[in-house]
Amino acid sequence: MKNIIQYKHRKVLVLGLARSGVSAASLLHKLGAFVTVNDQKPFSENPEAQGLLEQGIKVICGSHPVELLDEGFELVVKNPGIPYENPMIQKAKDLMIPIITEVELAYQISDAPIIGITGTNGKTTTTTIVHNMLNEMTPNKSLLAGNIGFPGSEVAEKATADQYIAMELSSFQLMGIRTFCPKIAVITNIYEAHIDYHKTREDYVKAKWRIQENQTKNEFLVVNWDQDELRNMTKRTKAKVIPFSPTQKLGEGAYVKDGNIMFYDEVIGRREDILLPGEHNLENILASIAVAKICEVSNEQIMHVLETFKGVEHRTQFVKDLHGRKFYNDSKATNILATQSALSGFNKPVILLAGGLDRGIEFDELKPFLKNVKTLIVFGETADKVGRVGKEAGVDVHKVHDVTAAVPLAYEHSEPGDIILLSPACASWDQYRTFEVRGRAFMDAIEELPDEVEK
Known part of the structure; x- marks a missing residue:
């Protein structure tokens, strides 16, 4: 230390x-x-x-x-x-x-360089992939910290100079930094979120942008080039900017070209060989590749991780196939965009379980994504708000108390071939201490369904 x-x-x-x-x-x-x-x-x-x-x-x-x-x-x-x-x-x-958060304390004592990863969506998946890629290169090269793994200060206490700390960071944590300077900073994306805490979108964006404020030309900023706002903000950083984009053939940073995953002019591998599905996950994968290449992970090691990585618990996690109905746990979807991304990944009929903490927003942006939703089961403080949008979209809507009550009702309204998806579009704190607790309640309720009775 x-x-x-x-x-x-x-x-x-x-x-x-x-x-x-x-x-x-x-x-x-x-x-x-x-x-x-x-x-x-x-x-x-x-x-x-x-x-x-x-x-x-x-x-x-x-x-x-x-x-x-x-x-x-x-x-x-x-x-x-x-x-x-x-x-x-x-x-x-x-x-x-002076007022700091615990991540500032972690930085001040850490011998290991920090890879700080923030964004509205994709933080956990990106942090996990980066962690896996570094450890594919050298066992125990990376230690997980922040919002996943262990608290930053606990990890920093034992980390050595030849390791990295892969640290998932929220806007709440970044508001309390003073000297914090990650060797590599990643911003996966920025959308409107946590307005109940930050009061304005501008303040939320400022909090996220703080991840790079102490960086110099000796550090790296990996940033989503598909977002005009972020791209323009990079003009104000001193760090070396590494862009990524799933939609543009950049010629620099990480991108996709002719079905190949690219880093600058180097072919990393074929997109079709990546196990993790979904366009939103392609953002996470490209950001992770950029970090891995900065850290000198080989292409073979990168692709081995991508060919085997199935995803993170509570993030569009496949739970079970019961009598032809597939259950997916996306409890980490704590905002509208995350639920939009989850729904975009399915082309079969969906029974959607949604609702949670009321942060004072409306859910009309969800409406265009409900075209494959046959039944919407709502719960929590936002049940009526989410339910209204479902009714306006012509979806069959049912209101229940919580996730545990939603699961058997979802099964009752399902038939073989359907997707039963928990993707709440809301934080969990009105009823559950964390989104993980909510996700486990969903999975526990699935296990209570009768295996021996077919509908």
């Missing part, structure tokens, strides 16, 4: 726990900081806080008392999910206390 002396004897407040907060608090304690943890969940219901207390870390639970900030803290490490309008954050700003 590098730069560890800067934390010794510093008074640090870790605000909000979850996995990243626990990791940050434990690391700072090891580095000799005087750590206080504050989490809203009551101590009796908070095993993470109980574990930190056993390490000798001061723990305050049950609320976020603003007077706590009068104790002379020199740094606040904020959970990414806590909004900047929170009174604790506002007071810390007023007191001019």
